[in-house]
Amino acid sequence: MKKVLKITGKILLGILILIVLIIIIMAVYNQVMFRKNKKLIETPLGQLVEVDGHNMSIYTEGPGGQNNSGRHTFVFLSGYGTASPILDFKPLYRLLSDEHKIVVIEKFGYGFSDEIDDDRDMDTILRQDREALEKAGVEAPYVLCPHSFSGYEATLWAQKYPDEVEAIIGLDMCTPNCKDESELSSGDDGVKTIFKLFQHTGILRIFDPDVSGTLSAEEKQIFKELYCKKSLNDTVLREGDNDLERAAIEELDSNPLPTVPMILYMSADNKDDKLWEGGMQAMVDASSDGKLIKLDCGHYVHDFEYERISKDMKAFIESLDK
Numbered sequence: 001m002k003k004v005l006k007i008t009g010k011i012l013l014g015i016l017i018l019i020v021l022i023i024i025i026m027a028v029y030n031q032v033m034f035r036k037n038k039k040l041i042e043t044p045l046g047q048l049v050e051v052d053g054h055n056m057s058i059y060t061e062g063p064g065g066q067n068n069s070g071r072h073t074f075v076f077l078s079g080y081g082t083a084s085p086i087l088d089f090k091p092l093y094r095l096l097s098d099e100h101k102i103v104v105i106e107k108f109g110y111g112f113s114d115e116i117d118d119d120r121d122m123d124t125i126l127r128q129d130r131e132a133l134e135k136a137g138v139e140a141p142y143v144l145c146p147h148s149f150s151g152y153e154a155t156l157w158a159q160k161y162p163d164e165v166e167a168i169i170g171l172d173m174c175t176p177n178c179k180d181e182s183e184l185s186s187g188d189d190g191v192k193t194i195f196k197l198f199q200h201t202g203i204l205r206i207f208d209p210d211v212s213g214t215l216s217a218e219e220k221q222i223f224k225e226l227y228c229k230k231s232l233n234d235t236v237l238r239e240g241d242n243d244l245e246r247a248a249i250e251e252l253d254s255n256p257l258p259t260v261p262m263i264l265y266m267s268a269d270n271k272d273d274k275l276w277e278g279g280m281q282a283m284v285d286a287s288s289d290g291k292l293i294k295l296d297c298g299h300y301v302h303d304f305e306y307e308r309i310s311k312d313m314k315a316f317i318e319s320l321d322k
Helices: 002-036 122-135 148-160 181-186 189-201 217-230 234-239 242-253 274-286 306-321
Strands: 047-051 054-061 073-077 101-106 142-146 165-171 262-266 290-294
Touching (some): 002 189, 047 122, 073 148, 101 122, 122 242, 148 165, 148 242, 165 306, 181 242, 274 290
Parallel strands (some): 073 101, 073 142, 142 165, 262 290
Antiparallel strands (some): 054 101
């Protein structure tokens, strides 16, 4: 029996040493790759505009290049923690930019935008995004295309500045009534801790952030570097504070839901979530021309069903022009 325990102990010790060695190797490799690809994430894919004394990244694309004036202006707002909104949304907006102006806002802490120590409540985020668009020369009205957490911002935008919002295309977006108090109180600190551990040790590099598989080799590398370096930085973490999210929901609930035309896409990941679906249905019911579409794919619907969604969006916009 003692011999068995001794052998087992040696095996477990060997496994532990192997794990430690792998972590050390990954951590060293991670730093080597950061230095090697430093220029990739120091050269913005779009333009930088100054907001509140910091640089915010704005990307535009469409007929005639960056300074285009397409028939409609689609403004993409990323979900919580998306490392590179510009590249994450690309599978979808590349199918729209032949006719329409495409704009991707990278909030502070995201993509090529600065990390900051200032307030991250929803009103501040909305003010900063509107100022960034103004400084980038992007004029309203906008077709807002929010993913996930940015659904709060899009709803607030349409409530406070209805003349600026032509329509909303919700990409499995949050709505004022999509969560209950238990979800707003529990959080996901365990998941965040594990993610940060993977990030600091370099283990995150084994994952591919290009969910769609449509990016070029260089784009994949840029996305990977931003994913490994900027995901869940302090600016982003403060934006996701439960108290701030609760305050945002209370503000949204204090005003009528927007009546602008909208299409809301719901992913299969949330198909059994009655609050998530109910929140979307309430938005659609309040809309002057609303539609809820359920998709059989993951939460990042624009990375899975980009062809279908782009066709829907074009048809939807054409119906608004009539």
